[in-house]
Amino acid sequence: MAASQAGQARPAAQTVPPGTQRRADARRNIASIVDAATSCLARDPDASIGDIARAAGVGRVTLYGHFNGRAELIDAVLTRTLAEADATLDAVDTTGDPREALTRLVGASWRIVHQFRSVLHAAQRELPPERIRAVHDRILRRVRTLIERGQRTGQFRRDVPRQWLVTTTFSLMHAAADDCAAGRLRADDAARVIAATLLAALTPPGDTVPAVDTSRS
Amino acid sequence: MAASQAGQARPAAQTVPPGTQRRADARRNIASIVDAATSCLARDPDASIGDIARAAGVGRVTLYGHFNGRAELIDAVLTRTLAEADATLDAVDTTGDPREALTRLVGASWRIVHQFRSVLHAAQRELPPERIRAVHDRILRRVRTLIERGQRTGQFRRDVPRQWLVTTTFSLMHAAADDCAAGRLRADDAARVIAATLLAALTPPGDTVPAVDTSRS
DNA sequence: CCTAACTCGAACACCAGCGTTCTAGTTAGA
């Protein structure tokens, strides 16, 4: 849903009369294209526009009718992916003990990161860094807030910039995804291992490193 | 030195009679090319062969005389860079307390990572992952050995795969380099901050997180 | 000094992907 809210900036090639809805088949095609692009790029970050159009069962021209080039398409894919991820994470309970909350958050996030790492790689080649960061905004904020709360309760360290703790969190998840893809880490180990190192990394100097809650897989 | 020991596999375009030395000007040009490639790629990972040749003050044809295409050139750049890095790290004392040793190692490594991150990015686009890993072998081994020693002394955790601790180490350094390039982390903060989080991350559950040794900048 | 090694620049063929245009056909939806 809300596949191509390219909206404000420059409307996709096909000009839409203001206040009007796109025709049903058009909307369906746009969805197929974004779907196809997502899975194509997940397989090969260099997939060409032609590949994607074919995978979507759509003419290349049709694709150009809806997206002004590769960058705009990838932007749409990334935007939708992140929006869905954000929705998924909404279901995670981030209240209660910050350490347990972070463990839950990592458990949910990690799967998403693992699944869409190639899409991100594709986006990193095509989109400016600011844009990528902007799209991550809501998710970034979520983590930052939780870390901030943990700092207030004294469970997370305050001797390094908070930004760095956020970076650490994402960095470990992405690293795990890469190791996993390379066969150096078992997928069903990942969540536990990430949580264990991350919680330790966030522990204030002088405090004791918590044991991992290995109760959930 | 030893700029293009393409050696065994397929000799570069220009066939060298076995047992013979290249002519001095040829060796000089090869060096310029690798130098230029290094700095060009550091600036723009997509720099073309033409750009690099021009920056080296050499004809494009000459470049092709020494390297069979982009991949081979980038391989040479990466190989030399990593060899130099390895030499630099040889000067680091990795004996004594594992935590202090790791701090020293991170301090030295981080600068290198920061300086050559773009070269790595370029290599990741052009070279197969196995190759990249192979080139990192000596450096990887160095870290692994130190971590292993720390595990034996009981100062580093053993409840996660050792490989993951190695990944964590590299991951944090690269993340810091990226944050730094994006202006989210001050360069003169990086070493301290990396060491602080890394040492915490390696601390065994139940143990106390060590305070950072902030004595050296 | 003389030869083989090396270099240069321009030209060329080549390729893949991009984005556009045109014609003709199909389909949604008032």
Added chain:
DNA sequence: TCTAACTAGAACGCTGGTGTTCGAGTTAGG
């Protein structure tokens, strides 16, 4: 039912990078 919206597909020109070839010149080094 009738029109405007949408689609297909083939054709085309463009761009930018790659790798090669050629003929002529320069230089290292025995």
